[in-house]
Amino acid sequence: MSSEQIEEKSVDRTSAAASPVVDVALPSGLRRYTILFVLCLAQFIDSYNNTAIVTAIPPISQDLSISNSESVWLLSGYQITLAAFLLSSGRLSDLYSPKWIFVVGTLLMSFCALGAGFVRSEIPLVVLRAFMGIGAAMNIPSAMSLIIKLFPEPAAQSQALAAFVFISGVGNVLGLIMGALFVSFANWTWVFYFATITAFIAVIAILLLLPSSANLEDAKTEEDYKRKLLRLDPIGVSSMTIALILFVFAVTSGSIRGWDTAQVIAPLVLSIVLIIFFGFWETRMPVGFAAIPLSMWRYPDFTILIIVSLYPFMWWASVQMLLSWLYQEVYGWSTIIAAVHFLPLGLVSFVMVVVSSALQRRFPLKLVILLGQVLALAGSVILPFASSKERYWSFTFPGFVLGSAGTVIIFTTTNIALFTITPPEVAGVVGAIYTCALQIGSTAGPAIVTSIQTSVQITHGGPGGFAGRAAGFWFLFAFGVAEMVGVLVFMHHKVPPKSTGGQVA
Template sequence: MTSIRPENPATTPSAGPPWLVLALACACQFMVVLDVSIVNVALPSVQRDLGFTDTGLAWVVNGYVLTFAGFMLLGGRAADLFGHRRMLVAGLGLFSLASLAAGLAHTPELLVGARVAQGLGGAMLAPATLAVINIRFPEGKERARAFGAWSSAGGVGGMVGAVAGGVLTSGLSWRWVFLINVPIGIVLLLVATSLTAAPALRRESLDLLGAITGTAGLASLIYGVMQTANHAWGSPRVMPPILAGVVLLAVFLVVEKRVAAPMMPLRLFRNRTVAVSNAMLLLFGGIAIAMWFFSSLFMQNVLQYSALDAGLGQTPAAVVFVVVARFATGRLLQSGARVLIVTGCACFVAGFAWLSQADADSHYAASVLGPTLLVAIGIGLVFPTLMASATADVSPGDAGIVGGLANTASQVGGSIALAVYATAAATRAAANHSASAPLDALASGYALVFGIAAGVALTIAAVSPLLPTRRRNRPTTPHDAHRPPTILD
């Protein structure tokens, strides 16, 4: 089967200044990540107004996350095939329309369907924003700083979600949690359509079988992992979709090896930088979930904060993350990726070890603020570095799929970690349950999660020496002494 593919994206003319291109990419990433968390505070109001069951209500969140993570690879390759600007515009349009439909929904089915469409729009947007940065900014200092800004936008989007959700729900209505995206999306659409000229098109084969097996495999795997929130790992609701996902992904790899124009070219993994960086991003998903999700649960369930107060409690960490991420990308070319990653992992270990000592009698300033700031420093050092490494040294024609792969690794790692951590926390809390001290039992479960996260950080640090010190495809010549430094030097 054939499809339309743009000419070399690197030759696509730009009609806007670099800062505006970066602002657009960051705004899109902010909006996509924001919608993962902004809904949580509004869920009780949604349930009351639309009559959701407890099981159905979970799909207001899961429907978005499932399609967002499951379709990321397909979105990345589609950006390469049809053009990064076209996919950015299409993703913005779908995301905005789905947000409008969600805000106006009057039945549970309509709201869940709109959230699924939002997730699909997000899966089109996220890889395209990475690809735009990779192509628009030359490798070196400019691209490193652009990745820092992009990473910060996503991190802030996740943090602002809880606060914005509470403000919009209490001040206006839960519907504005979705409707707020519509005017923002329209402005971004206008900017996106004016920034870059559409590239010339040519015909090229489309890996339809790979698209089906890869997307279905990821979606099935993530769906099965999600079911562990309410069912045991060996349950018929958990294992069949997980096994089906593994089988489909195995078929996907076989297909990608044999077709002439694969959706995800396996040659990408011959680039050690891409392979190792994605492996670390898979592990990093466990760090992000432990920090942003489980520290919030600790504040709500153990310290008895409201969801809004917990979001505000994480705000200092979000600010530190943004500042450190910008600093890290400025240092990336001087220090190299390994130094920043190992330093960040040291912050993870120290922060999570400190956080694991907190209990029901702890105070925010002494037992939560300090360790979360430490972990936020680590995230600011590690996340933009890994994203820059995972997308470095690839051809412009693969920028979309490489961006989709990096996003998928982080999302899948986070989904798996969430399921594993939740099971570990519940098991430990049940073992330590006491009618006289139920909050201490919960705290012991979260302490185990933070301890596991520290172990994950040590694993990332142990893997980091596998990153090459120079770009794999550049031969060593006398001219190397005068070449611009890369992020891996």
């Protein structure tokens, strides 16, 4: 398919046949699903690394003499590099073998997690966490690209992608509980050792199950090595990577040092300038050489779906952040008891992924997303009233159930919709943009909520009060309302139920 054809591609399944992907023998059914399990395992570890550290931060800070304000970088170091390097790794996965991008990224994560378990100094630990984020950024788009090539049939592909996305949400929720278990019954180092062992097993399994990636690569072209390097768009990718690093750094620093400081304003302004430069640069690049071609944003509903993708991880991360400190420091609950009270978030996810898949087969995806948003708003509007531990069952529990149910529906359905409206040859970049939106939400949301909480609690109850946290929950509600209005106004009914049509990349 020429680059002009890619740009002008309509959203019907017939164009998928024009893709340069050759019809080659795929692994057997059992092997394919075993590979899917391994890819989902790696996705679980990526998400686990994002939340398991939350319960480990207090003992790590105590052992390594890290101040409370600086300990946030143990979490943000991973999130910054994960969000920043997704675009470049997605581009690599589209142009080169996704198998080897996955292997290198997962090995990098495994070895850095091993080092993180041994170091006893703040700076090296934060650096290793940052490199773990780069590893995760490499294996997420490459895993999505492998899934798309392993499951070319639309129905099977939708189910495989839904499973992959679902595992990410499960990892975010269960990571908190598993981290608490390691801290309570072993040592905080096992938070890292578990990631080391599991990621290494995933690499070995992929090497054994996919001894050669030749049967999953696109047909050979006449492009020489230099031309492929140019197609990586190094200037565009570098500018966007630096912009994302500066943006996440500014947002994280804003919640610690205040939004009116030079340490926040300078990187925030620079990130905006670089994003504008990136947009200008991409318009100057020939079609097929741009990291994010302008044609990507012309696919129906692509932009609104990316905006909606900000919400699921923002909601989960903000809820856990607002309540975990309250449970342990104010209510006096142990780490494991606090984690158990978050368990409904994970248990609901297991049920709702099945419900979500059933809904996606029967109704237009716009209506499914709207249903998820209604449930998420219902949960968010209840949580501001969960002001004491006596109100857990009457307010917190139903808020967890409704909110988590809604965000799971949003999470899985936006993923399916995005791959439905885009061609398979840009799957790596689409996966990277989608995951980047999720990670920006998980970083920016808690930072904004923390700033709101801090501002309110100065005059209303202090750190041990609930007024600041209630204000944070109201922000989540307001943000959800804005996104729901966006879906109602800007999303079309062109994405059908996943079993009846449309291209599933």
